[in-house]
Amino acid sequence: MSKILIAYFSLTGNTKRIAEAIHDTVEGDKTIKPVDDIQEVDGYTLIFIGFPVHSHSVPFNIESLLNRIPAGKKIALFSTHGSITGSHLSQEALEHAAVTASTAKVLGTFSCRGKVSSEALEVLSKSPEHKLWAEMAASAQTHPDEADLEDARAFARRIVILNVQ
Numbered sequence: 706m707s708k709i710l711i712a713y714f715s716l717t718g719n720t721k722r723i724a725e726a727i728h729d730t731v732e733g734d735k736t737i738k739p740v741d742d743i744q745e746v747d748g749y750t751l752i753f754i755g756f757p758v759h760s761h762s763v764p765f766n767i768e769s770l771l772n773r774i775p776a777g778k779k780i781a782l783f784s785t786h787g788s789i790t791g792s793h794l795s796q797e798a799l800e801h802a803a804v805t806a807s808t809a810k811v812l813g814t815f816s817c818r819g820k821v822s823s824e825a826l827e828v829l830s831k832s833p834e835h836k837l838w839a840e841m842a843a844s845a846q847t848h849p850d851e852a853d854l855e856d857a858r859a860f861a862r863r864i865v866i867l868n869v870q
């Protein structure tokens with residue numbers, strides 16, 4: 706029987722909301738945990754791993770989890786970000802995550818926008834390397850919204866089907 710883990714990191718709650726939508730959608734033996742509470746991953750057949758994009762990339766604690774995924778383990782990656790969905794800025798971090806866990810079997814990826822705290826926006830918009838996405842981020846303030854959550858549920862259903870194939 707399938708044993709599913711939904712592992713996530715979330716500073717301001719956006720990625721946690723997506724993780725919870727995935728958790729609500731998948732059926733059976735399932736566990737949802739913040740990444741810092743995860744000791745071992747061996748016992749799970751499928752692991753969803755979610756994170757906020759930080760500085761175009763993957764937060765350190767998620768990178769560390771990705772490095773610990775055993776070869777051949779089925780995983781699915783999801784992220785939230787301030788930049789526009791589908792832009793190369795939003796794709797880069799997912800690609801980096803997939804490469805980091807390259808011996809795992811990546812069943813799929815999902816990402817959506819997430820509002821950026823005003824404190825973070827103010828600080829980050831002052832640094833040249835963050836200027837581009839910080840400008841886009843102003844229009845992320847209503848995300849994740851109900852449509853994002855529905856897309857996340859559809860993603861979870863798709864991954865569960867792939868998991869049993």
Ligand SMILES: Cc1cc2nc3c(=O)[nH]c(=O)nc-3n(C[C@H](O)[C@H](O)[C@H](O)COP(=O)(O)O)c2cc1C
Nearest residue numbers: 715716717718719720757758760761786787788819
């Ligand atoms: C320190 C920091 C760096 C960030 N860097 C990026 C970035 O490079 N690109 C981007 O699209 N969003 C960036 N963001 C925005 C977050 O990815 C976005 O708000 C995300 O939804 C936050 O998720 P959370 O609420 O789960 O922490 C950054 C946010 C913070 C706080």
